[in-house]
Amino acid sequence: MSAQDRNLFIKGDLYFDGKNLASAPDAPQPQVQAFYTLLQEPQSMNSWHTSANTVTHTFQTEAGFTSAVKMAVERIKAEEMEKVVLSRNSREPLPENFSPVAAFRAMAAAYPRAFVSLVSVPGVGTWMGASPEILVSINEQQVFHTVALAGTQTAVENMADAIWRQKEIEEQAMVERYILSCFKKLRLREYTEVGPRTIVAGNLMHLRTDFKVNLREVHFPTLGTDMLELLHPTSAVCGLPKEPALAFILAHEGYNRSYYSGFLGPVNGTGGSHLYVNLRCMQLLRHDAILYAGAGVTEGSDPQKEWQETQHKMQTMGKILSDF
Numbered sequence: 001m002s003a004q005d006r007n008l009f010i011k012g013d014l015y016f017d018g019k020n021l022a023s024a025p026d027a028p029q030p031q032v033q034a035f036y037t038l039l040q041e042p043q044s045m046n047s048w049h050t051s052a053n054t055v056t057h058t059f060q061t062e063a064g065f066t067s068a069v070k071m072a073v074e075r076i077k078a079e080e081m082e083k084v085v086l087s088r089n090s091r092e093p094l095p096e097n098f099s100p101v102a103a104f105r106a107m108a109a110a111y112p113r114a115f116v117s118l119v120s121v122p123g124v125g126t127w128m129g130a131s132p133e134i135l136v137s138i139n140e141q142q143v144f145h146t147v148a149l150a151g152t153q154t155a156v157e158n159m160a161d162a163i164w165r166q167k168e169i170e171e172q173a174m175v176e177r178y179i180l181s182c183f184k185k186l187r188l189r190e191y192t193e194v195g196p197r198t199i200v201a202g203n204l205m206h207l208r209t210d211f212k213v214n215l216r217e218v219h220f221p222t223l224g225t226d227m228l229e230l231l232h233p234t235s236a237v238c239g240l241p242k243e244p245a246l247a248f249i250l251a252h253e254g255y256n257r258s259y260y261s262g263f264l265g266p267v268n269g270t271g272g273s274h275l276y277v278n279l280r281c282m283q284l285l286r287h288d289a290i291l292y293a294g295a296g297v298t299e300g301s302d303p304q305k306e307w308q309e310t311q312h313k314m315q316t317m318g319k320i321l322s323d324f
């Protein structure tokens with residue numbers, strides 16, 4: 001992330017509860033009307049915000065990515081770190097008749113369990129994605145929730161048939177241990193832990209452990225913000241320990257992640273606050289989309305397989321583009 005990719009807090013003018021759109025009392029009416037028109041007549045990219053820094057995008061080659069993975073495995077074997085998540089981006093031309101609103105509808109239909117988003121901000125640009133990963137959430141019943149999500153393989157027809165290799169089991173357990181160490185740091189002892197279970201995310205499966213805290217029973221008003229601070233960037237997008245993994249990413253990834261692997265979601269709404277990791281996402285330019293994906297590298301990583309894993313992850317957005 002660079003200085004220009006700052007945190008943005010966008011005030012809600014319209015609220016959607018899954019059925020109806022409601023307008024906030026102070027919502028600016030001309031903009032609200034323009035938004036309703038946009039929903040009825042999906043527009044091409046010309047009427048959406050695109051970022052000013054389009055010429056600075058760099059794209060890593062397969063050779064560049066796999067050599068970075070090789071180097072990471074050596075550093076892990078030398079015990080400089082346990083895990084590092086290396087990512088890359090890729091440019092895809094936008095289909096002739098592409099429209100962000102139609103793409104959003106397609107995402108919502110294709111990925112009903114994901115957090116689907118379409119965000120367009122002047123001077124920043126337009127991003128969309130279907131994230132499978134909660135970072136921190138507190139629902140209307142005051143239940144805090146976070147997950148340890150890691151390990152990836154292509155989805156099998158019957159989830160009960162999923163078999164996980166030791167590499168993925170260990171990789172996910174590392175994320176679990178990290179969350180537990182955060183709880184320990186905060187001296188939080190009352191939580192529930194369920195998993196790891198196999199979950200499906202688009203064309204892929206992951207291992208997920210759910211951690212929950214009932215804030216009506218446990219007095220911890222700052223748990224959400226404290227955990228957000230400790231978790232981000234999580235070991236699912238950065239690595240373990242955090243500092244050497246982050247230094248390795250900055251030195252060897254070779255491109256700017258921008259808002260990929262950051263977090264987004266509604267905050268302090270009637271349904272609570274739900275922040276998701278910005279994964280399985282793409283940035284929309286006038287004529288192209290930039291897709292982003294990463295893979296967790298551990299001692300047992302095979303560089304070629306990690307490259308393929310990023311390709312599979314990019315398919316979440318790739319499929320939305322190719323279905324136009």
Ligand SMILES: C=C(O[C@@H]1C=C(C(=O)O)C=C[C@H]1O)C(=O)O
Pocket residue numbers: 085087133149150151152206236237279280292293294295296297313
């Ligand atoms: C880094 C990504 O995904 C994360 C990394 C995973 C892994 O390494 O197996 C699995 C799920 C996500 O936590 C991504 O989608 O780009």
